[in-house]
Amino acid sequence: MSTNAQKRGFGATIWDYLTTVDHKKIAHLYLIAGGLFFLIGGLEALFIRIQLLKPNNDFVSAGLFNELLTMHGTTMIFLAAMPLVFAFMNAVMPLQIGARDVAFPFLNSLGFWLFLFGGLFLNLSWFLDAAPNAGWTSYASLSIAQTGHGIDFYALGLQIAGLGTLIGGINFLVTIINMRAPGMTYMRMPMFTWTTFVVSALILFAFPPLTVGLFLMTFDRMFGANFFDAAMGGNTIIWEHFFWIFGHPEVYILILPAFGIFSEIFAIFSRKRLFGYSSMVFATVLIGFLGFMVWAHHMFTTGLGPIANSIFAVATMAIAVPTGIKIFNWLFTMWGGSIRFTTPMLWAVAFIPSFLMGGVTGVMLGSAAQDYQYHDTYFVVAHFHYVIVGGVVFALFAGAHLYWPKMFGTMLNEVLGKITFVLFFVGFHMTFFIQHFLGLWGMPRRVFTYLPGQGFETSNVVSSIGAFLMAAGVIVLLINVVITSVKNEKVGNDPWGDGRTLEWALSSPPPYYNFKQLPLVRGLDAYWIEKMEGKKGMTPAEPLGDIHMPNNSFIPFLISLGLFIAAFGAMYHGDEGNTWGIPVLIFGLLFTLGSMFVRSIKDDHGYHIPKEELIDDNDKGVKA
Amino acid sequence: MANGQLNSGNPRVDIEYRRKKNAEEMKHQVITFALMIFLTLIAFVAVAYEGFTGWFIVPFILLLAVVQVIFQLFYFMHMSHDGHEAPKLFMYTGVLIAFVTILCYTTIIWW
Ligand code: HEM
Ligand SMILES: [Cu+2]
Numbered sequence: 001m002s003t004n005a006q007k008r009g010f011g012a013t014i015w016d017y018l019t020t021v022d023h024k025k026i027a028h029l030y031l032i033a034g035g036l037f038f039l040i041g042g043l044e045a046l047f048i049r050i051q052l053l054k055p056n057n058d059f060v061s062a063g064l065f066n067e068l069l070t071m072h073g074t075t076m077i078f079l080a081a082m083p084l085v086f087a088f089m090n091a092v093m094p095l096q097i098g099a100r101d102v103a104f105p106f107l108n109s110l111g112f113w114l115f116l117f118g119g120l121f122l123n124l125s126w127f128l129d130a131a132p133n134a135g136w137t138s139y140a141s142l143s144i145a146q147t148g149h150g151i152d153f154y155a156l157g158l159q160i161a162g163l164g165t166l167i168g169g170i171n172f173l174v175t176i177i178n179m180r181a182p183g184m185t186y187m188r189m190p191m192f193t194w195t196t197f198v199v200s201a202l203i204l205f206a207f208p209p210l211t212v213g214l215f216l217m218t219f220d221r222m223f224g225a226n227f228f229d230a231a232m233g234g235n236t237i238i239w240e241h242f243f244w245i246f247g248h249p250e251v252y253i254l255i256l257p258a259f260g261i262f263s264e265i266f267a268i269f270s271r272k273r274l275f276g277y278s279s280m281v282f283a284t285v286l287i288g289f290l291g292f293m294v295w296a297h298h299m300f301t302t303g304l305g306p307i308a309n310s311i312f313a314v315a316t317m318a319i320a321v322p323t324g325i326k327i328f329n330w331l332f333t334m335w336g337g338s339i340r341f342t343t344p345m346l347w348a349v350a351f352i353p354s355f356l357m358g359g360v361t362g363v364m365l366g367s368a369a370q371d372y373q374y375h376d377t378y379f380v381v382a383h384f385h386y387v388i389v390g391g392v393v394f395a396l397f398a399g400a401h402l403y404w405p406k407m408f409g410t411m412l413n414e415v416l417g418k419i420t421f422v423l424f425f426v427g428f429h430m431t432f433f434i435q436h437f438l439g440l441w442g443m444p445r446r447v448f449t450y451l452p453g454q455g456f457e458t459s460n461v462v463s464s465i466g467a468f469l470m471a472a473g474v475i476v477l478l479i480n481v482v483i484t485s486v487k488n489e490k491v492g493n494d495p496w497g498d499g500r501t502l503e504w505a506l507s508s509p510p511p512y513y514n515f516k517q518l519p520l521v522r523g524l525d526a527y528w529i530e531k532m533e534g535k536k537g538m539t540p541a542e543p544l545g546d547i548h549m550p551n552n553s554f555i556p557f558l559i560s561l562g563l564f565i566a567a568f569g570a571m572y573h574g575d576e577g578n579t580w581g582i583p584v585l586i587f588g589l590l591f592t593l594g595s596m597f598v599r600s601i602k603d604d605h606g607y608h609i610p611k612e613e614l615i616d617d618n619d620k621g622v623k624a
Numbered sequence: 625m626a627n628g629q630l631n632s633g634n635p636r637v638d639i640e641y642r643r644k645k646n647a648e649e650m651k652h653q654v655i656t657f658a659l660m661i662f663l664t665l666i667a668f669v670a671v672a673y674e675g676f677t678g679w680f681i682v683p684f685i686l687l688l689a690v691v692q693v694i695f696q697l698f699y700f701m702h703m704s705h706d707g708h709e710a711p712k713l714f715m716y717t718g719v720l721i722a723f724v725t726i727l728c729y730t731t732i733i734w735w
Binding site: 173293 | 710714718
């Protein structure tokens with residue numbers, strides 16, 4: 001343990017996290033914030049399922065149901081899944097490539113605070129006005145017509161949060177391109193790093209369309225523009241295109257890191273090298289590329305015409321090919337391996353059939369003629385929950401168990417972990433499998449209730465019970481986290497015993513400078529190679545020297561705060577008799593620009609950890 | 625780390641060679657700068673001249689703009705030097721995606 005990690009007061013710890021630029025601590029922040037939003041989104045889901053428990057239910061009103069539904073989708077995608085994925089990327093990727101931090105630690109922190117303030121703004125809508133209620137897709141013809149400020153919260157909140165994501169993505173790209181340790185060629189990068197790389201590229205290209213769309217929406221709703229208003233010469237369909245040009249790559253932004261986490265898990269717990277590594281890389285890149293060519297499959301029923309529909313149908317089905325390559329590679333990785341069914345491995349094994357079912361319904365939806373039957377029914381709901389929960393959420397649970405020791409230095413309890421798995425797995429299939437049939441029987445999605453005698457009753461009860469089982473699973477996980485943290489039994493470098501990649505060569509959690517000496521990478525699964533030759537750790541690639549570190553900074557928080565304030569001004573300025581809106585808008589923007597200005601003119605060269613201190617650490621028996 | 629130190633001021637590099645290289649680069653920059661001003665002038669003339677219709681002027685100006693962007697990237701932002709493979713890759717991908725997107729917009733929204 002280094003000198004920096006002594007016990008500190010509570011206030012000092014908070015201040016440390018508010019100003020930190022260390023990727024490992026930012027990972028904690030993403031995990032905590034994303035976890036909280038995940039709980040909020042889960043609560044909204046439970047309310048939805050209670051409302052749909054029986055026909056003609058009046059647990060919530062129709063209006064509130066729309067708000068719950070919209071906020072559930074928006075929260076889960078933008079405020080839970082994305083940041084949780086970012087948490088693991090931040091925690092693990094720099095370690096996997098043998099770097100001391102990301103390329104731009106300051107921007108890393110800025111990305112987090114923008115996301116948090118955006119998410120906060122969005123959720124304040126519950127208290128300040130009405131929540132957004134036009135669905136997470138917020139189609140323009142509906143959302144422009146909504147009264148109240150709900151949609152404004154959506155447009156502004158996502159704008160701020162999206163900016164943070166974009167910054168984060170660019171940061172990861174530069175990190176992977178420039179900061180790999182000596183010997184870490186592209187084709188030696190661990191699979192999770194590869195998926196992080198491709199995902200960051202997707203973010204780079206997919207978020208600008210969202211930004212543009214949200215800007216147009218903001219101007220239409222708050223500043224009197226008419227981009228989407230057909231009566232004024234606008235075109236309401238443009239929003240759909242912008243949204244889905246972003247939206248389809250977005251679903252791959254979520255699933256690719258999940259593929260990465262599972263690839264690591266299959267290799268570790270089968271004690272085998274990942275089967276077909278280069279074809280995995282190829283498939284990942286191909287999926288990322290094709291992901292941009294299929295967005296109109298969400299708009300088959302919009303009336304694009306048979307030619308456009310056919311082209312996009314074919315492109316959509318093409319994606320199933322690289323996805324299939326991956327599935328087979330995972331199966332072959334397990335084939336003949338000496339498999340250990342730890343908690344992460346259970347999630348990974350369960351992921352294959354679950355995700356596969358989502359892929360199959362995806363191909364069904366992808367054929368345009370069939371989609372006319374399925375569109376806007378529960379069949380679509382079943383499809384995307386099978387891929388997102390069965391893929392992404394499973395991966396987040398698996399990753400949480402796998403990387404918990406690396407992030408916090410303690411092991412989550414395996415028995416409780418398996419209980420979580422069973423509860424969640426059973427609940428998941430109960431909730432969503434039956435929804436395929438509800439959809440085929442004609443139950444429309446996004447409708448707040450249904451009539452008795454249509455044959456929907458039993459299935460909806462089953463579905464709601466499943467939702468509560470999933471909630472129970474999550475609660476067991478929370479208990480697990482509390483117990484583990486209270487016990488606080490520290491573990492060593494490689495607690496699973498079969499770690500293959502560089503992160504497992506470091507102590508858990510790693511020292512704040514990660515690597516005392518940058519490691520020499522001699523092949524794929526760098527740490528495994530060294531272990532197989534009987535070495536204890538990595539061979540250093542450089543002599544011991546001073547380490548250059550960035551200083552903490554409070555400015556990212558302030559930059560984000562300014563935009564948060566400005567958003568309130570933008571939203572309320574159009575209200576009857578409002579006088580403070582424009583001044584607040586200007587003040588907030590100036591606040592942000594001022595903070596950026598301070599950052600630009602103030603020279604901050606960081607500091608050095610002197611060599612002597614590093615040698616001291618060595619004597620105490622801590623290795624890097 | 626993988627490709628650091630590419631065009632940094634490493635003192636051990638032959639001074640004479642670097643001076644020559646810099647002079648040559650300077651020459652290129654001056655030439656392209658003059659060309660860019662010239663292209664801008666042409667653009668103004670094209671708009672001011674009475675005889676051209678919008679159907680000629682708009683594509684023509686856009687073409688000049690593309691040429692200018694390429695000049696900018698290659699001669700002023702050193703895209704022609706080694707070590708810019710990754711930025712190039714990303715820019716070409718971005719151009720490709722933008723192109724396909726615009727193609728789709730023009731063919732299926734505003735058909
Ligand atoms: C084999 C791969 C896949 C194919 C062929 C596919 C195809 C489709 C199609 C055609 C739709 C539109 C259905 C409709 O609205 O009528 C759809 C919806 C959706 N898909 Fe997929 N999909 C695939 C994989 C995924 C993955 C991996 C994810 C996320 C991780 C995902 C997330 C979604 C979501 C969120 C929606 C619903 C969007 C909405 O309308 O709210 N899909 N999918
Ligand atoms: Cu899609």
